[in-house]
Amino acid sequence: MNTAVMALQAMLRARGKTVVVVNGTFDAVTSNAMWAAWRAGDLNAADPTMVAARAEVCGAFGPNRSPGPWDGLAGQTILLGGKSLPLPPDVPLWVVPYNLHQLKHGLRQQTIVQAILHHDAAGSAEQCFRVLKARGLSTHFAVDDCGLVLQFLDPLVNVAWHAMGEVRREDGSSIEHGFNFRSIGIDLSNPVDPATAAGRADAGRELVTQKIHGRDLTRLDFYACQEEAGLALLKVLHARIPSLGTSYRPDAVWKGDLTRNTPGIFGHYHVAKGKIDPFGFPMNRLAEVAAGTW
Numbered sequence: 001m002n003t004a005v006m007a008l009q010a011m012l013r014a015r016g017k018t019v020v021v022v023n024g025t026f027d028a029v030t031s032n033a034m035w036a037a038w039r040a041g042d043l044n045a046a047d048p049t050m051v052a053a054r055a056e057v058c059g060a061f062g063p064n065r066s067p068g069p070w071d072g073l074a075g076q077t078i079l080l081g082g083k084s085l086p087l088p089p090d091v092p093l094w095v096v097p098y099n100l101h102q103l104k105h106g107l108r109q110q111t112i113v114q115a116i117l118h119h120d121a122a123g124s125a126e127q128c129f130r131v132l133k134a135r136g137l138s139t140h141f142a143v144d145d146c147g148l149v150l151q152f153l154d155p156l157v158n159v160a161w162h163a164m165g166e167v168r169r170e171d172g173s174s175i176e177h178g179f180n181f182r183s184i185g186i187d188l189s190n191p192v193d194p195a196t197a198a199g200r201a202d203a204g205r206e207l208v209t210q211k212i213h214g215r216d217l218t219r220l221d222f223y224a225c226q227e228e229a230g231l232a233l234l235k236v237l238h239a240r241i242p243s244l245g246t247s248y249r250p251d252a253v254w255k256g257d258l259t260r261n262t263p264g265i266f267g268h269y270h271v272a273k274g275k276i277d278p279f280g281f282p283m284n285r286l287a288e289v290a291a292g293t294w
């Protein structure tokens with residue numbers, strides 16, 4: 001992602017909105033609020049960084065652009081329990097339904113107590129969708145590079161196949177659907193591997209080192225707006241689904257003590273020994289979810 005886009009994100013964030021640009025390459029629609037700001041000249045048009053950003057955005061989203069799947073969607077609702085519920089106006093979060101219910105899923109029969117965070121090892125939330133579809137897997141939400149949240153499934157109605165985990169049965173036998181039945185899956189887009197990202201729009205991600213399962217790993221970080229959007233999404237989900245636990249673990253270590261019934265917000269690496277996702281996500285900030293008022 002280039003600096004112009006980062007500047008644009010910062011400015012819109014200052015207005016209380018997470019930026020709505022998909023894929024770092026502007027191949028989807030921006031928010032109505034953002035368009036209003038552009039049109040009103042409310043953003044500092046004289047700033048050279050903004051001039052560049054504006055040219056780039058308008059090139060992709062101008063009046064002659066072709067219709068996209070997000071056209072006409074306000075982005076200020078979230079689908080829960082079959083209802084499209086409005087997000088509080090002060091929530092810096094944009095959620096758009098994307099190919100709803102097209103990924104493999106089950107029927108939710110148990111109370112939600114967990115959220116499990118992942119990175120998608122993909123180049124965008126849209127690519128994440130395609131990969132999941134091809135593999136017969138799913139997740140409820142995907143947080144794109146610019147903080148836009150794509151909703152694939154309704155967490156109160158659908159079970160997603162996102163975290164097999166490593167759960168043994170009482171008799172010590174095999175692993176079965178681990179952590180899916182009582183959890184919400186959230187995938188934050190990040191190719192993670194610097195080699196994969198080379199030459200792409202998101203190659204500008206910073207490298208970050210994190211200790212996972214006791215080993216220091218260096219990989220690509222999330223963008224700040226993705227972290228903010230992920231936290232905002234969790235706050236909204238907790239407010240709407242009070243059974244969702246808010247306990248969390250600051251360290252990325254698999255201890256083998258969690259079960260599908262343990263309330264809280266976990267990383268995939270907490271529930272599956274072989275996983276390193278969501279690499280780089282600041283678990284300590286999950287304290288903000290319990291403190292949230294939404």
Ligand SMILES: [Zn+2]
Pocket residue numbers: 117118119162268275277
């Ligand atoms: Zn995962």
